[in-house]
Amino acid sequence: MNIAVIGAGAVGLFLAASFKRPGQDVVLVTKRAEQAALLADHGIVLTGKIKAEKNVQAQVGIGTQPFDLIVCAVKSYDVPSIVAKGESLAHDETRWLFVQNGMGHLEEIAHLTGKVAVGVLEYGLFKEGDAVVEVRGLGSLKIAPFKRMTEQDITVIGDVADGQVLDIHTFPDYKPILEEKLIANACINPLTAITGEKNGALVKQQGYMAAMKSVFDEAVAVLGRNDDEALWHYVVAVCKKTANNESSMLVDYQQARKLELDAILGYLIRLGEKKQIHTPRLLLLYQLLSRGETR
Amino acid sequence: MNIAVIGAGAVGLFLAASFKRPGQDVVLVTKRAEQAALLADHGIVLTGKIKAEKNVQAQVGIGTQPFDLIVCAVKSYDVPSIVAKGESLAHDETRWLFVQNGMGHLEEIAHLTGKVAVGVLEYGLFKEGDAVVEVRGLGSLKIAPFKRMTEQDITVIGDVADGQVLDIHTFPDYKPILEEKLIANACINPLTAITGEKNGALVKQQGYMAAMKSVFDEAVAVLGRNDDEALWHYVVAVCKKTANNESSMLVDYQQARKLELDAILGYLIRLGEKKQIHTPRLLLLYQLLSRGETR
Structure with missing residues (x-):
């Protein structure tokens, strides 16, 4: 499966590391060439309550390559810009997962034509550097279908993550x-x-x-x-x-x-x-x- | 006239300097011997928009010597402790002037048996040191009778200040x-x-x-x-x-x-x-x- 994680803050780095498994590539999309170079050289390091080192591909900016799963981990106010570029990143069966604070972004992501899920991340994360995240508190990622998602699609997202890093729970209703x-x-x-x-x-x-x-x-x-x-x-x-x-x-x-x-x-x-x-x-x-x- | 100013913060220092005139003594009551010594040596210095140097007597803590005019310039939450010691500081004709923020102290000062006025100080003051106040903004002291005060008593308070330093306006109603x-x-x-x-x-x-x-x-x-x-x-x-x-x-x-x-x-x-x-x-x-x- 072809996975992209957009946004390379604490949440994006953590989720990219979570979805990276042997035999499965993850592309982490950042805004800065400097961070992309660092990630390409060193991968992502998780410290604190979860320790892991993961090699991911890093890419500056959203390209035109389509993905099967797109995890959007940008700040809520940057969601509109991702939605605007959505068409170029998705094919018909692309699954989107939006992990933001608040509910202000729901109206925005309703514009996407693909399959959309939303998630809530309950880990205490602290970004120590461009490639290092300290996990200060354990929790889980709660995900639920938002639009055009079947129960099976949701299960697929849950199954694709590295269970050693990320604890995923699926829910029938996002609200x-x-x-x-x-x-x-x-x-x-x-x-x-x-x-x-x-x-x-x-x-x-x-x-x-x-x-x-x-x-x-x-x-x-x-x-x-x-x-x-x-x-x-x-x-x-x-x-x-x-x-x-x-x-x-x-x-x-x-x-x-x-x-x-x-x-x-x-x-x-x-x-x-x-x-x-x-x-x-x-x-x-x-x-x-x-x-x-x-x- | 025998005048005391209680409280040696920015407001107390400024008011003590304001009531000090040639031939008229002012006792400034502070809590700290250190500040009293400094005031005894150097007097009060006003800088900024009003420049003045005034020699005042300084006293540590409230004694038992009665005064004709007591200007209370402590923070509002310290008013009850002054009122409690009021009897020892006042004779029958003592005039009190309370200059505080807010209105929380009015209930407290109603317990005093003497003549009581209240005031509102509208200067921008900054305490630069234990004996130095910078006057950053000009304004006035508004005073009005609160209890047992005649119009004449209020006028007396107004007349007793140094008009070069303090601009006093009297009002009929304190509210x-x-x-x-x-x-x-x-x-x-x-x-x-x-x-x-x-x-x-x-x-x-x-x-x-x-x-x-x-x-x-x-x-x-x-x-x-x-x-x-x-x-x-x-x-x-x-x-x-x-x-x-x-x-x-x-x-x-x-x-x-x-x-x-x-x-x-x-x-x-x-x-x-x-x-x-x-x-x-x-x-x-x-x-x-x-x-x-x-x-």
């Missing part, structure tokens, strides 16, 4: 798994970015905990979920499990990089507007964090 | 002037503390401006003011006038000192609870900033 992750991201990422704290602080300090619960309540109300008790336990558990991690949004904020604000807070705010549900806290956080944008 | 300052503080201080920005950024960046307006709307609703257009212009004008200043809350937050959260946000939140007016944004900011507390 619950993406919503869960979205809620956790909406609760944890903006609050850690704005306070400069690690994830664990949110459940250690009373004021932060109350702030997080009030943000949670707005997110749950907008999504119309009725399992809020279980969801709250999930969010608290994520904070505890990743206590010493800095959220991706905190890291991006501190480095003045573009934030995934629209995919996370923006999606909930827009949905709230449609449903006429007030989201004053989500809105305030969005406005205060918009400094980080450097589009 | 509007304290509310105005409270609203400006509620809009500017928490947002600058949480974003790490100078005051001017709040009106330069669209997201911050929208955030500030939404915080303003909650504050105005709670106070039940009907001059919100004029008040909003006032808040924006303060941001522009103090564009290059770091708010006191930002400085305190960065240095992990106790914040005046209760006097500013806390007062509005409690008043909102009483009036059954929702203040989700004020509450979220309060919760997120409570890290700074090091009581």
Whole structure:
């Protein structure tokens, strides 16, 4: 099977290493020649809780070569540019797997004509260098069909990965798994970015905990979920499990990089507007964090 | 006239220098012997937009010597400790002037048996050292009677200051002037503390401006003011006038000192609870900033 992983950040590097097995090639698509050269020379190194070294092919930019499986691991705000080039990368039976934060990209990927699945990655990853990822927290990749995907297609994606590296779980419905992750991201990422704290602080300090619960309540109300008790336990558990991690949004904020604000807070705010549900806290956080944008 | 200024931060130093005139003694009460020694040796130096050097007496801690005028310039959360010692510092005709942020201290100072006025200081001050204050922005001290004060008492306070240093305006009613300052503080201080920005950024960046307006709307609703257009212009004008200043809350937050959260946000939140007016944004900011507390 002909596999491409697009995006060579922490998630892309980790997933490329996960899909690389003996006898199966993986092409990792990066934006920078420098990183491609480094990857061609050294492969990908996983350290921390999962140790592995994988040789992958590296390619600068999206070409015209079609793939059987395309794993898209770019930031959510870069999904439209991948979708725009989708035709040149896919044949009729190409399977797409999109692994992003938030749910803002779903509208975009609906434009693809191929078979599309979405995934949620729950590992604590830290990019140590252009070819090195430290796995700080273990978890799984949850995948579900989004469009034109059969149960068998989903199973194929699950089977193709290296089980020593990646734990994949398949689900029949994408909505619950993406919503869960979205809620956790909406609760944890903006609050850690704005306070400069690690994830664990949110459940250690009373004021932060109350702030997080009030943000949670707005997110749950907008999504119309009725399992809020279980969801709250999930969010608290994520904070505890990743206590010493800095959220991706905190890291991006501190480095003045573009934030995934629209995919996370923006999606909930827009949905709230449609449903006429007030989201004053989500809105305030969005406005205060918009400094980080450097589009 | 026998004058004491309690509190030797930027505001206390500035006010002590303001009330020191030829032939009139001012005792500045500080907590630290080190600062008292420095003040005894060098006096107070004002730099920046107002330049002055004033010799004042310095005293460590509140004694039992009574004063005719006591200017209380401690942080709002330290007002209760001054009120508790009030009896030993005052005779029947002692005039008190309280100059704090927020309105949280009003309940406390109602316990004093003497004549009490309150004031709002609108200068941009930066404490450069234990005896040096840089005046970065010009303004005025607005004072008004709070309790047992006649118009004449208020005039006396106004007359006793050095007009070359301090511009004093007297008002018949304390509520509007304290509310105005409270609203400006509620809009500017928490947002600058949480974003790490100078005051001017709040009106330069669209997201911050929208955030500030939404915080303003909650504050105005709670106070039940009907001059919100004029008040909003006032808040924006303060941001522009103090564009290059770091708010006191930002400085305190960065240095992990106790914040005046209760006097500013806390007062509005409690008043909102009483009036059954929702203040989700004020509450979220309060919760997120409570890290700074090091009581």
